[in-house]
Amino acid sequence: MAGHDDNPPLVSVVVPTYNRAHLIGRTLASILAQTYAPVEIVIVDDGSTDGTRELIARDYGGDARVRYVYQDNGGPASARNAGFAHVRGDYVALLDSDDTWAPWKLSLQIRCMERHRDLGMTWTDMEMIDVDGRVAHHAYLRQMYHAYHWFTDDQIFPRSVALREIAPELGEVVGDARLRIGNIFSKMIMGSLVHTSTVVLRRDRLARVKGFDESLRYSGEDYDFHLRTAREGLVGLLDLPAIRYQQGMPDRLTAKRYGIHMAENLLRTIEPVVTRDRALIDLPDHMIRRTLAKAHAWIAFERLELGQAVPARAHYLASLRQWPWQPALTKQLFFAALPFGAGVALRRRLQKLKARWRGVQNDES
Numbered sequence: 001m002a003g004h005d006d007n008p009p010l011v012s013v014v015v016p017t018y019n020r021a022h023l024i025g026r027t028l029a030s031i032l033a034q035t036y037a038p039v040e041i042v043i044v045d046d047g048s049t050d051g052t053r054e055l056i057a058r059d060y061g062g063d064a065r066v067r068y069v070y071q072d073n074g075g076p077a078s079a080r081n082a083g084f085a086h087v088r089g090d091y092v093a094l095l096d097s098d099d100t101w102a103p104w105k106l107s108l109q110i111r112c113m114e115r116h117r118d119l120g121m122t123w124t125d126m127e128m129i130d131v132d133g134r135v136a137h138h139a140y141l142r143q144m145y146h147a148y149h150w151f152t153d154d155q156i157f158p159r160s161v162a163l164r165e166i167a168p169e170l171g172e173v174v175g176d177a178r179l180r181i182g183n184i185f186s187k188m189i190m191g192s193l194v195h196t197s198t199v200v201l202r203r204d205r206l207a208r209v210k211g212f213d214e215s216l217r218y219s220g221e222d223y224d225f226h227l228r229t230a231r232e233g234l235v236g237l238l239d240l241p242a243i244r245y246q247q248g249m250p251d252r253l254t255a256k257r258y259g260i261h262m263a264e265n266l267l268r269t270i271e272p273v274v275t276r277d278r279a280l281i282d283l284p285d286h287m288i289r290r291t292l293a294k295a296h297a298w299i300a301f302e303r304l305e306l307g308q309a310v311p312a313r314a315h316y317l318a319s320l321r322q323w324p325w326q327p328a329l330t331k332q333l334f335f336a337a338l339p340f341g342a343g344v345a346l347r348r349r350l351q352k353l354k355a356r357w358r359g360v361q362n363d364e365s
Contacts, residue, residue: 009114010038011106011200012089016079017097018046021055023246028060030100036107041066042083047073077212077221084211092201098246099197104173105242109200111167112179112238119181120205121226121235124198124242131248139241147191150287153239156193157182163238177240185230186282189270190291194226194235198243201229208232218258220265227269231277260306263298270295293323300329304336312336 013031017024024043031041045052045068053070060066071082080094091110095101109122128140142148148156157180164171166179184193201209209229212221229235274281274288281288300315313336316329 008036008038009090009110010040010088011036011091011093011110012087013039013041013093013095014044014080014083014087015041015095015097016044016046016076016083017048017052018073018079019048019050019052020097021048021050021052024052024097025055025059027095027097027100028066030103031095032063032065033103034101034106035104036110038089039065039106040087040089042086043068044079044083045070046075046079047071074214075217075221077214077216077225081211081214084206087203090203092203092206094196094199094201095243096197096246100244102173102242102244104170105198106200108163108167108170108174108238108242112163112236113200113202115166116161116179116181116236118234119236120202120233121194121229122179122200122238123194123235124238125240126195126198126243126245127241129244129246135244136247140245141195141241144195145192147187147193150190151187153180156180156184156187157237163240174240177238180237180239181234182236183230183234185227185277185280188223188227188230189274189281189283189288192223192226193237194222194230195243195245196222196226197245199226205229205232216265216268218261218265220262220269223266224269227273231280260299260302263295263302267292267295267299289322293319293326296322297326297329300336301332304332309336309338 015024015027015031028041028043031039043056043066045056047070053068056066056068060068067086069082069086071079074082076096084092091113093106093109105124109124113119113122125139125141127135128137128144130136137143153160159181160178161181163174163177163179167174187193206229209225209232212225214221216224270291274292296315296319300312300319303309303312303315313333316333316336319329320326320333
């Protein structure tokens, strides 16, 4: 792989998209505006019906840096894997089609990864943008990914380097921010630490991880992928926001209707890893039990929301077996335990009464 400034390595940017013709233009513009020049963009259109194909052909058809791939709708994991099959770069970056990058993002990440050749992946913090386009949070990574709350930065990342030492010409941009380096596989058992649209992967690390799990159709494919990537060796966080993360769009897979899939995919990701790799996981048993209990409790809650008392009850009991002291769970288990769906009906009735009472209180105030 080339590593000199006079022959910088190619970065392939994989952009999956589905019915975002109204947004993808600004995303692609943020890639093409990068101060890092050797870039190719692989757009994977996951079955759009909104004119995305025509927009790409009209606005980017003459740009050799942009390639367009169409496939029938298969979800983001399938689309990203399709993009991986077309990349030619030494590095592979990921970007969702409603997010945007700061113009210096790739320059800084590639500089870090060329300096520290043991890093198979880097990622950054992010600004969160609300549905009206306003910055709602300036450093959202630790807010969004709660696994950070279990550990100090030094516990996750034993090494760190000032970013201004790596890229002194970006001193005004990076300030006192640091590149934090660690083997985070064990810490990732408690939840994801990585945001996909900020990621740059070394090509050989991607070859070992192979790709996203396409059976995780509606959510959780990111966490599974980053967990497997972290298992393969050292990674690094550039601890400053380098992207604008779009929140609040109705088509996002974090919408409430996908809650049951998110919950079940979390358990599907963690359970086999804990079983297979317990010897590699440097966490006490009580922490692992706690995260398994949380996953079971989440599935139980979502099943009860769907009116499915029997599977809800099974997961509540599984959660309590992992972590018995959960007083709040016993109330939910009561509703799931009543026969013939009576608990589901009672719970819904109480929820309606509570909502009505809140409405009355708001009217009076």
